[in-house]
Amino acid sequence: MNITTNGEAVSINPLTIKEYLVSLGIDPRRVAVELNLEILPKAQYETTQLKDGDALEIVHFVGGGAARA
Amino acid sequence: MPESNDKLVIAGREFDSRLMVGTGKYADFQQMVRAIEVSGAQIITVAVRRVNITDRTKESLLDHIDLKKYTLLPNTAGCYTAEDAIRTCRLAREAGLSDFVKLEVLGDEKTLYPNNEELLKAAKVLIAEGFTVLPYTSDDPIICKRLEDMGCAAVMPLGAPIGSGLGIRNPYNIQIILETVKVPVIVDAGVGTASDAAIAMELGCDGVLMNTAIAGAQDPVAMALAMNLAVRSGRLAYKAGRIPRKLYASASSPLAGLIS
Numbered sequence: 594m595n596i597t598t599n600g601e602a603v604s605i606n607p608l609t610i611k612e613y614l615v616s617l618g619i620d621p622r623r624v625a626v627e628l629n630l631e632i633l634p635k636a637q638y639e640t641t642q643l644k645d646g647d648a649l650e651i652v653h654f655v656g657g658g659a660a661r662a
Numbered sequence: 663m664p665e666s667n668d669k670l671v672i673a674g675r676e677f678d679s680r681l682m683v684g685t686g687k688y689a690d691f692q693q694m695v696r697a698i699e700v701s702g703a704q705i706i707t708v709a710v711r712r713v714n715i716t717d718r719t720k721e722s723l724l725d726h727i728d729l730k731k732y733t734l735l736p737n738t739a740g741c742y743t744a745e746d747a748i749r750t751c752r753l754a755r756e757a758g759l760s761d762f763v764k765l766e767v768l769g770d771e772k773t774l775y776p777n778n779e780e781l782l783k784a785a786k787v788l789i790a791e792g793f794t795v796l797p798y799t800s801d802d803p804i805i806c807k808r809l810e811d812m813g814c815a816a817v818m819p820l821g822a823p824i825g826s827g828l829g830i831r832n833p834y835n836i837q838i839i840l841e842t843v844k845v846p847v848i849v850d851a852g853v854g855t856a857s858d859a860a861i862a863m864e865l866g867c868d869g870v871l872m873n874t875a876i877a878g879a880q881d882p883v884a885m886a887l888a889m890n891l892a893v894r895s896g897r898l899a900y901k902a903g904r905i906p907r908k909l910y911a912s913a914s915s916p917l918a919g920l921i922s
Contacts, residue, residue, distance in 0.1 A: 652710050654723050655710075657739050657873075658684015
């Protein structure tokens with residue numbers, strides 16, 4: 594099935610959010626996930642199944658202080 | 663010690679250090695960690711960005727920051743609309759599990775001046791959602807007062823444009839802001855060197871936030887120490903109460919008992 598992750602079209606097997614993060618080598622504790630523009634609470638990573646057409650944003654903290662355009 | 667009971671209180675949380683530092687623009691994580699340590703800062707700003715899903719080899723910022731020691735202040739740097747800033751704050755809260763956010767909504771790329779209209783819009787929504795909002799704003803007393811009235815936990819007027827290093831361009835405006843609001847006033851952006859930070863603190867500001875002044879210095883770790891000392895010196899001088907400025911000399915040695 595096809596989903597969009599951080600603006601990129603990707604093709605994956607059916608997975609939960611947690612399984613998907615782990616498959617990408619991402620520590621679920623260190624990120625925040627937005628599923629179809631809604632914040633997904635961490636407690637729901639294990640129970641939420643990705644569906645065809647879903648749009649995901651996976652973000653984390655990076656170095657920053659003042660703005661950079 | 664005169665410093666020992668002088669805490670910075672933001673939304674009920676106490677901090678010993680009045681210097682807040684960013685985590686951007688360092689040569690590497692090692693240099694960043696050392697500079698932050700030497701700065702004495704307890705609040706550090708971070709940005710929220712997409713995870714690179716194709717290249718996972720890069721280390722993560724949080725691998726290098728002791729979260730027991732530091733309070734993270736996620737920012738909305740790079741957001742130009744209230745909508746984007748709100749979305750970023752919600753993600754930041756989920757990633758960091760803290761309500762503190764440094765809210766900035768920018769007006770344009772050349773000046774990185776705040777778009778105060780969008781800023782007020784975003785602050786209203788975020789405060790209603792329970793965020794502790796620390797807004798980056800222009801050095802405008804009216805906007806600062808409105809932000810305080812809305813429920814912002816502090817106001818963070820700029821000293822000069824972000825990354826410009828021009829120092830406190832309008833100390834009189836900062837002074838009016840200090841007289842106008844009761845929440846902490848933290849000068850955010852514009853500091854170029856230690857004396858700029860000291861000036862902000864001598865004016866009576868509650869804190870100073872900087873990134874480029876330290877990370878962009880030729881020796882960031884040494885500059886971090888300079889800023890640590892400058893913020894503390896400026897604060898102590900403010901609390902100590904400076905002498906009034908006078909046009910003519912007044913002798914400090916007694917006139918009585920002079921030989922002649």
